[in-house]
Amino acid sequence: MKPISLRIPIAVSDAYYYMGKLFILTEDRHLKMITHKQIFQKYLYSTDVEKNAFLDKVLFNNDQLYSQYTMRNKRDLREDFNSLWKKSSDKFFEFEINTDDFITICKLPDKEALDFIIYSERAFIGNRDGLYECKMIIEGDKVTAINRKFNKIFDSKSININPRVGRLLVSTKEDGLFAGSMSYSGGVHIEEKPIESQSVRTGWANYDFINYKSSTEANFFINKTEEDNTTEARNFSIEDGSNSNRKITTIGVEQRNLTQKIQNAVADQHIIYSFNSLTKSFVVTEDGKIYHSNLQDDERNGFEYKGYTALKAVNFNINKLGYPLSAYTIGAGGTLYEFFDNVILVKNGYSQQISDIECKQIKTFPSSKWFKNIAMMISESYLEIHSIYPF
């Protein structure tokens, strides 16, 4: 199934979905937001009640979608859902958002953002000058910046920001990978000493993480965790399949070189890109194949790569597409691959191009409750929001 897609002609430097709101970084250097209710009521609402309810779920409330069980066992519901999906995914919903509909929250730092993320009611911006934080109060549809501005919390040029479980990983290329911790009511503290001397991005693997030093070189870091049922720990808890809350007590107690392990796993093939989800590792090889492997949790050894399997039906034409520039996972299952001037979705063993723009930024929200199936693509002229078929 094709995604259901919105295309909004707007020049933004970055954007993010958080707590039912679309946050944007505007070209005139402001953080602004609009609620999904406003987007829906003003630009998508129709007289078709059934369609309205459907679009609201697939675009803004992914937690209200049918479960896999329901889709498998309730034929009528499945057919209705699929019929509405097909009708809605025929073409892009394209509309302009009136700039007056966005509410200004605060001014942005001087330099253009290289990464932007919102976590724990704080907006983080990484740019040439460092890492900035803006604490916000979000009450219903109202968003207020506590200090009315972004505060600088770290000095190295920050190109990738990756928070989870109350921890923050900051990639600064040759300045290294830095770890930070945050308290719910207090501030963010970034350690002065890097965990590793080089980092372009990171990927969390549940409570552990992988640091990527380039498109293919990677090290696996195992973190020490402990059960913690204090309010502070609950605020940063994640769904890990258990009923307890855990917090990371020590970052990187052990480090393992993964580059060679991955290369050995797909022997004879030159790896051109690797990345991971919380539970899986993915590899793209020069012949255009995708290999994947479970990151298996082993009590004694922590996460380890097991054997890689190739997705048989997928074979990128690397000569035509070039090398992947980045890749992402989607909550609904499936992976996204950014190439020079298009984005390809791989899901259920098949691939399809879902966008033909040159992306400045791509955002996915695999751990989000409401936006887990959403992929956001930002170019110099458009903001695209794609809802990926959830089954």
Next chain:
Amino acid sequence: MLTSHTKNTDGTYGPTANGKYYQSNPAHGINSINKNKTKWCISENQELSVFNIVERYKEELFCFENNCYFSIVNDGKILLGQTGERVAKFPRPSNLSDTWHGYPIKCNQNHNTPSDKVLDRMLEKKIISKTTRNRIERRKF
């Protein structure tokens, strides 16, 4: 824009508008079997046109931090190397009277990445777009 140039009788190409001569390095050539070098995927007689894109701006686009020029064709739309490279590097020769040479690179290390200042000037001169500047800074190329 890629254009073809005629080779001089001594094996060089040029001169450029600023009087520099260019000589292709066979180790980086299309048919090179050297596994330790990146290889062009464009013809030898097109390499000079990649150099010309930035060299015509003289010091304005020279990357003093890395002692070289970095160039890119059609905002990165044209692949320059056989393993996905879209940027080329032209290191300054030891002697100014020597010929220049270049090769395709991945911007995966500081010494293989244009400085912020050079990227901003390339943007000003419309050699790259904001998207390409962002992609290079984030190590996607």
